[in-house]
Amino acid sequence: MAQGKKFISPGAWFSMIYPADWNEFEDGEGSFLFYNPSEWTGNFRISAYKGSATYGKEAVCQELKENPSATSVKIGNLECAYSREMFEEDGAYYTSHLWIAGTGDIAFECSFTVNKGASITEAEAVIASLEVRKEGVKYPAEIIPVRLSEIYQINEAFEWVTTTVKEQLKKDFQGAEEDLVSMQQIIDSGVIAPKKKEAWLSFGIVLCVILANEVDGLEWMTLIDGNREAPVLQNSTTGEWLDPMKLVWSKVKAGESCNLTETYKTLF
Numbered sequence: 001m002a003q004g005k006k007f008i009s010p011g012a013w014f015s016m017i018y019p020a021d022w023n024e025f026e027d028g029e030g031s032f033l034f035y036n037p038s039e040w041t042g043n044f045r046i047s048a049y050k051g052s053a054t055y056g057k058e059a060v061c062q063e064l065k066e067n068p069s070a071t072s073v074k075i076g077n078l079e080c081a082y083s084r085e086m087f088e089e090d091g092a093y094y095t096s097h098l099w100i101a102g103t104g105d106i107a108f109e110c111s112f113t114v115n116k117g118a119s120i121t122e123a124e125a126v127i128a129s130l131e132v133r134k135e136g137v138k139y140p141a142e143i144i145p146v147r148l149s150e151i152y153q154i155n156e157a158f159e160w161v162t163t164t165v166k167e168q169l170k171k172d173f174q175g176a177e178e179d180l181v182s183m184q185q186i187i188d189s190g191v192i193a194p195k196k197k198e199a200w201l202s203f204g205i206v207l208c209v210i211l212a213n214e215v216d217g218l219e220w221m222t223l224i225d226g227n228r229e230a231p232v233l234q235n236s237t238t239g240e241w242l243d244p245m246k247l248v249w250s251k252v253k254a255g256e257s258c259n260l261t262e263t264y265k266t267l268f
Contacts, residue, residue, distance in 0.1 A: 004125075006144045007032070008133070008224050013048050013106060017129040019122055024148050034126075042114035044123050049107045056102020063100040070100075076128030078103060086116060099127060106132050141225035143232065143241060150222045150231040157202035158209055175209050180260045183207075187258060200252050204244035207260060208233040211242075211267055242267060 004017040007024070009032070018034050022044070027033035031047045049059070063081035064070050070083040080101040087094055093116040101108045108130060112123035133139060162173040165182045168191060173179050183203060186192065192199045212218045212233060221241065223232045234241040247267075251258045 004129075006142070007034075007147070008142065008144055008222075009048060010147070010149050010229065012133050012139075012224060012229070013050065014108075014133060015131050016046070016126055018044070018126050024145075026148060041122060042112050042118065042120070044126060045111045045113075046126075047109045049109070050105055051107065053105050055105050056107045059102045059107035060100055073099075075099070075101070075124050076130070078108075078127065078130060080127070097123065099123075101127060101130070104132055104134075138226065139224075141223065143221045143223055143234065145222070146220040146231060147222045149229070150220065154205055154209065154220060154231050157205035160199070160202050161206045175206070175213055177210055177214055177264070179210065180207075180264055184260050187260070194252055194255075197249055197253075200249040201245055203260070204246070204248035205231065207247055207264060207267075208242055208244050211264065 003020045005020055005022070006015060006017055008015045019036070021036045021038065022034045023037055025033045025035065025037075027045060031045055034044045034046075035042065049055070052058075057079070060072075060079055060081045063083075064072060067081065067083055070081040073080050073082045078101040080099045082097070082099050084095055084097045087096065094113055095116050095118070096111055096113045097120050099108070099110045101110065108127075110123065110127055112120055114120065158175065161183065162175075164186055165171055165173040165179070168186055168189065169182055171182050173182060183206065187203070208231075212220070217236050218233055219236050221232050221234045223230050223241075223243070230243070230245065232241045232243050247263055248258055248260075
């Protein structure tokens with residue numbers, strides 16, 4: 001797990017370290033799914049729930065009381081109620097391992113579905129790494145692998161800019177360097193009010209999308225800084241990163257002019 005990746009949940013309730021060869025995938029609301037897309041070793045799901053000051057411990061006790069197959073185990077510093085269930089699907093046999101864990105006001109529900117008889121050490125290592133982030137504590141800003149929530153934000157920004165260019169200018173938008181001219185035309189037209197933060201932020205995100213399309217070695221990451229959770233673009237070699245918010249919205253907010261082509265030329 002030394003080479004693992006860090007995940008901080010939306011809202012920054014908790015953090016965990018997961019294997020470097022796992023990625024996050026879409027799951028149900030409030031549940032986060034991870035697995036290795038190249039060589040499947042199991043589906044790891046985690047959900048977190050917040051309650052009273054002793055909610056975490058109470059959730060474990062309740063699971064042990066209500067689930068006859070659950071046993072008490074300790075993983076890392078966490079007391080857990082552990083159970084498992086076998087099932088068959090399309091002729092293959094699987095085991096779903098379930099842990100209810102908790103500390104303070106947060107309870108975790110973690111599951112790891114694997115081929116029958118397969119190891120669960122990866123999941124146990126992830127659970128052992130779980131840390132609850134306390135409210136009111138100022139944590140240092142961190143950049144972590146891009147989460148699905150930020151990927152959705154990037155996609156929504158690109159879709160909005162694409163639609164806006166098509167509707168306002170009757171032009172196609174491909175996300176290439178030559179499209180900066182169309183974006184600048186929208187800005188210069190004055191159709192976007194100065195206080196429309198999300199619109200200006202979308203321009204900054206798409207500016208970075210174009211840069212990532214044109215330049216090798218750039219990857220999207222997630223910045224966690226206090227209450228702010230946002231996509232940033234990082235140079236995987238140097239570690240330098242760009243904040244889309246500062247490229248456009250910060251200038252507009254300060255009453256400055258915004259020339260996308262000039263800004264683009266200064267990036268990396």
